[in-house]
C-alpha cells in the first residue's frame with residue numbers, strides 16, 4: 100500500500116513536476132479519513148528520508164455532524180417537529196405539553212418548544228399549544244444548514260451560525276492535512292530499496308559507490324526495555340521493616356557478615372563445645388585466622404561465666420579455649436549483631452561515657468521506673484531493635500536449604516518484661532504479617548530461657564508450621580555485659596525466605612534465588628537455628 104502510494108507520488112511528480120495539493124491525487128483510499136491522511140504522510144516521509152521529494156504541509160478545517168446533528172439533518176429540527184405536531188389555530192384542539200411529549204418525544208418537546216416560541220411559530224391557547232395562524236409553512240433553517248454542512252463540510256451563511264451549531268453539539272470541527280510536493284535532489288521514478296548496512300561484499304564489489312543508504316532516524320524511539328522490578332525477598336523485607344518501624348523499633352546496623360566466634364557464640368553463652376559450632380554447621384574463615392580481641396574485662400567476664408559460672412549460674416565447668424573464641428566465621432545468626440547492640444546499650448550501665456551514642460537506638464528513652472517508683476539512674480535505657488539481614492550456615496543444599504538465607508530479628512530490652520510480653524509482642528507482630536493463628540512450644544536455645552518455638556497454622560498446607568524461634572536472654576549473657584539484674588531482654592527470629600515462599604507460592608528455595616529447580620515442599624525449611 101505504502102509502496103503503491105510512493106510510486107503514485109513519484110509518477111505524478113514526474114508528469115507535472117509538482118503536486119499542488121495531495122488531495123487531488125488518485126489515491127486508493129479516497130476518503131478524507133485520518134488513516135488516508137496518515138498513509139499519504141507516511142509515503143511522503145519515506146520518500147523524504149531518501150531525498151526524493153520535499154513537501155510543505157497545510158492544515159484545513161472542516162465541519163462534520165454529530166449523531167444528533169445527522170438525525171436533525173434527516174428528520175428536521177426539534178422546533179420544526181413541534182410545529183408540525185400542532186394544529187393550526189382554530190382548527191383543532193390545542194395540544195397540552197404532556198401530549199406534546201408523547202407526540203414528538205421528551206427531547207424535541209423540551210428543546211423544540213422554546214425555539215419555536217422564539218421563532219414565533221407557535222402560540223399558547225388555554226392550557227395548550229397551537230400553530231400561529233399566520234405561519235402556514237416554515238423554513239427549517241437548522242435542518243437546511245446541517246444538510247449543507249453534511250454535504251460540503253462548511254456553511255456559507257457564516258461563522259455565527261456555525262458557532263451556534265457547535266455550541267448545540269450538532270456539529271464538530273475536523274482538522275485535516277494536505278501537502279504540496281516538489282521533487283527532491285535524489286528524485287527518480289523508481290523506488291530502489293535503500294541499503295540499511297554497508298557490507299563487506301559492497302566494499303569488495305564497489306556497489307557501495309552507487310547504492311542509496313537508508314538514513315539514520317535519530318527521532319525513532321528505541322525498543323522499550325522491560326522495566327526493573329523488586330525481588331520478592333526485597334518486597335517482603337520492606338513489609339516486615341514497616342511492621343517493625345510502626346511498632347517503634349529502631350533498625351540495627353548489621354553490615355558485618357564476618358564475625359568472631361566470641362560475638363556469634365561465646366557472648367551469647369553458647370558452650371564452646373556446642374554442635375552448631377562444628378565445621379559442618381559453620382563456615383570458618385582461614386585468612387585472617389584470628390579476630391581482634393574484645394575489650395579485656397568483658398572478655399574475662401564472659402570466659403569466667405562459661406568456665407566457672409557466676410550471676411547465680413554454675414557455668415559449663417568446661418575448659419575455656421581462647422583459640423576457639425578468636426576464630427573468625429560467617430555469622431550463623433543475626434543475634435550476633437543484636438549482641439553487639441546490647442553490649443553497646445549496656446555501656447552506660449558499665450559506667451562508660453556514651454553520651455548521645457545510645458540515642459540512635461533508644462529514641463532518647465528515659466530511665467525506667469517500674470510501677471512509678473523513682474530509682475537512681477543506673478544508666479539503663481529501654482530499647483526496641485530489629486534487623487533483617489543475611490546469615491550463613493554450612494547446610495547440605497536441597498529444596499528448602501541453602502548455605503545462606505536472611506533472618507528477621509527483633510529484640511526488646513526493658514525492666515519488668517515477662518514471658519507474657521514476649522508472647523504478646525509476637526502475636527501482634529505475626530498478626531501484622533497476616534498470620535493470626537499462632538502457637539508456642541517450649542524449646543531450647545543456649546542463650547535464652549525460657550525459649551519458645553513459634554508455629555503458625557498454614558491454611559494451604561492445612562497444618563501447623565514452624566515460623567520462628569524466640570526467648571528471654573539468659574542472665575549469663577546479659578549480666579557480663581553490665582546490665583543490672585532487673586533488666587530483661589527478649590527476642591525472636593524468623594527467616595525472610597519462608598514467609599516469602601509462602602506468600603508467592605514458591606516451593607523451592609532455589610527458585611526464589613534464581614536457580615530453576617522444580618517443586619518440592621517448604622515444610623522443612625530452616626526458620627531458625629539450634
Ligand SMILES: N[C@@H](Cc1ccccc1)C(=O)O
Pocket residue numbers: 431432433434508544547568569570589590591592593626627628629
Ligand atoms: N538466633 C535465633 C533466633 C532468636 C533470636 C532472638 C532470641 C531467640 C532466638 C535463631 O537463629 O534461631
